[in-house]
Amino acid sequence: MSQTCAQQLLSLLEAYGVDTAFGIPGVHTVELYRALGQGRLQHVTPRHEQGAGFMADGYARASGKPAACFIITGPGMTNIATAMGQALADSVPMLVISSVNRRDTLGRGQGRLHEMPHQSQTLAGVSLFSHTLLDPAALPEVLSRAFAIFASARPGPVHIEIPLDVMAAPAPQAVTVPARTFPPAPAPAALEMAAEWLASAQRPLLLLGGGTAASPKAARRLVEHLDAPALTTINAKGVLGLDHPLDLGATASLPAARRLASQADVVVAIGTELGETDYDMYTDEGFRLDGRLIRIDIDPQQLGRNQAADLAILAEAGQAMNGLLEHLPAATRRDGAARTAAVRHELALADDPELAPYVPLYATLREVLPEAIVVGDSTGPVYAGNFLASLPAPRRWFNAATGFGTLGYGLPAALGAALAQPQHPVVALVGDGGLQFVLGELGTARDLGRAVAVVIWNNDGYDEIRRYMSMSEVPHLGVDLAAPDFKALATSYACRYRSVGDPSSLGQALAELGADASPLLIEVDASAWVAAL
Template sequence: MSQTCASQLLRLIEAYGVNTAFGIPGVHTIELYRALGESPIHHVTPRHEQGAGFMADGYARASGKPAACFIITGPGMTNIATAMGQALADSVPMLVISSVNRRDTLGRGQGRLHELPSQQQLLAGVSVFSHTLHDPAALPEILARAFAIFRGARPGPVHIEIPIDLFDAPVAETAPRPVEVFPPAPAPAAIARAAQWLSQAERPLVLLGGGCAAAPDAARALVERLQAPALTTINAKGVLGLDHPLDLGATMSLPASRRLAADADVILALGTELGETDYDLVFDGGFHLSGRLIRVDIDPQQLGRNQAADLAMVADASETMTTLLQALPEGHRDDPQDNSRATAVRQALALNEDPELAPYAPLYATLRATLPEAILVGDSTGPVYAGNFLASLPAPRRWFNSATGYGTLGYGLPAALGAALACPEHPVVALVGDGGLQFVLGELATARDLPYPVAVVIWNNQGYDEIRRYMAMHEVPQLGVNLTAPDFADLARAYTCRYRAVGDPASLGKALAQLGDADSPLLIEVDAAAWMNVLPYQK
């Protein structure tokens, strides 16, 4: 018996747990779509391949599981490259399956449809692994490598391109045998030394990265056993739960948290790259560690970057937290309820009184009061930058955005749609600016097609205000940043979406409360100028 390479591909990825694919069909992928018609994999059609990548990104961040993207040769791949770059920067798993020209034409420069000199080389720069399939019999091996990376190494986009003459090639029909991969565990000697240092520490500090999102209970138990203040990266927000007394959030760029870090005598950094977009958002190189640094990362290369470690473990952060917790003595702190160091820093931070952050505090208070279980997905826009400091979440995977890592625009709406597909039990809110939304207006049609309503909160400040203010700060002429926004009410009608205009927290709360009243997307346009004028700190 035989099957086609395309049908084998779908059977294999389904066996690995992939049940959703995002893509736009084309003449080079019709044989893949022929096989997809007989597959249980759910297909979603975005309006642009970049949207497909962002949707797969949001799906993976919300669920912890990769989705697939089915992408056409040439322009489809250059379109998705930006989304792959964002996923690569934030270690987000994504399986990108593309077509490529026939094997006998590759690299010959004959002017074929969608031809690139080397599509694989182009995409290798935004992939953790990129491969051209030359033999359909090798497909099980290549997919096993892909999912070994997703489950046992630092994840990111994997790109597999299949020549168009192979999609309908016959292959032997065999039962899929997905490999179960266990990530690396910490070395016992390293755990013993880390436990000794931490138990003897007088001023311990824990740095929790996105690698801890899969084990919130272990993270919470560990910081409580150590009675150590914890700083979380943006992608680890919520890992300690809502308003945990030891959680200082993603405040590493602020003076009070930096003083805490510099004063710590032992620092445990788990699943964090210690990179600029979490630890130095003011770009002054001011985050310093003077105590002993214990680093845990699944990527050995990362252990040599950004901050020099005194003890480095190549290991899964979740497994390490569980093992380290067992090695630490119980009750070794004099007062297990002493949160004084964290309390002092929190008081010094005074986030709700910070003039840069205070205008957005009512936004997050309203979201929390109205939709406490929501997944909040952000673009690069002022309220999201503020929310990276202000937002407190009840669980991990409820807050992610493109205002970190690669830092692209146009991410918020399509990533929110991916999150809604992955977690239909949670309301989903996209937080976007009027400028960033215009990168992906077509995805409002995708939102309309989905069975789950998504709220799109548009912070309308008539242009690229973050860049406008940065230009003003550096005395640069404000060119190219003052945009005329579309009439969002008319736009909502054109896409058959609901629309509300708001200018204060009370009206925002009333609008958000209507999210579940219908299945259509809900566009909420916030007049940024009106919002600023009605709040008491402006009077």
């Protein structure tokens, strides 16, 4: 029997290994839902399209593979645009399938339902490409382009919009097995040159970005072989494992780490854009590299941005790291652990008064839930955790306090992570202000029946902005918010609730997470917490 374009789309997604889709049904997407229940694709209904995008983002970061989003024309697409922007900034794969009005009505401004002029152009700014499918026969080709990017280039969101008449039209082709796609391998001559530079280096340094998250063994072997300190980006936290003696974490914005970077004679930056939110959080352009810089990236454009490279290698991070190891001579001791320890001593993160309130928070999380995936919003504890948290593996720590920097990310992204990695406990670390962007997703959490901990740092408003206003001598305006009654809210959504004010009570609450399969809201009274320390 022939398939409609919508039916063939679902078959192709399964052939590409997509197993989860997030979406809110609408009259413009009913053809997608006609056959959805007949296949293996799991469907999750968020309460807002932005939540759908954040869930797909969290799913991809935790699993390393893309999920799909099914979104209606017009308002559905403007709603998901913020989530696509966050995914684009952090190189997160996401396939967004939307409807659009009939082909014969496009661009005519007739005031039809959900009509948005130039919808594809609007979404092009938050996607790697946005394509309008005008012919059902072109669907396999367009999907092939999307998944080729996911597998072999710098990933990000891809948007495919399907007109209503095309979605219901017959698809002329049978589904075929997709071609296997491999990422680019490094040029042997480039590896030889890099190995030569590194063999003679006295003070090498590695900068490990999110591109290394898929290859933690290779990253660890390379760092140990070179006996070199390593700075990671936020999206690479955990790539060297827990408390590795050469790991300086995401501290590149801090003075001691910057001095180490400026003194290095050879720096290898792997899978990192060397961007502001990882290397220059104080926006003073103070991160400087005076030694030779070797850049390795899967995206040729990234090789020329932010810091000028002396040697630029276009390659997937894992292949490049393994290739370098094959070209390097025997390991040489360079006092890497001592250099790292000296910088850690100078950083003295646990004694920093700005970070001190959060040290027991992460000590408690580590003690009670050592295997947890922690997903954060843009909130004080998460900014601190980017410096403080040490993780046993990659894909266990990610948040919206980097890149696009949106609020409302933590809860829905945590739900996506819980679906992707059900064997791990998941903690959403959010502020009372950011959580109010997405309160409806507590309903999705209840529906999913996952024991996700939602730790709410309640400081009565947007405290990060409040403090920045104080530093800038700006009166506090618009930052003091009255939070809802989170206990009553938890009850209304059939979630468990605990109120805590110190590390001990937080530990007791977290220990209850696995007691049943319902979400657990833990409200931390920030003032009481600080007073108890």
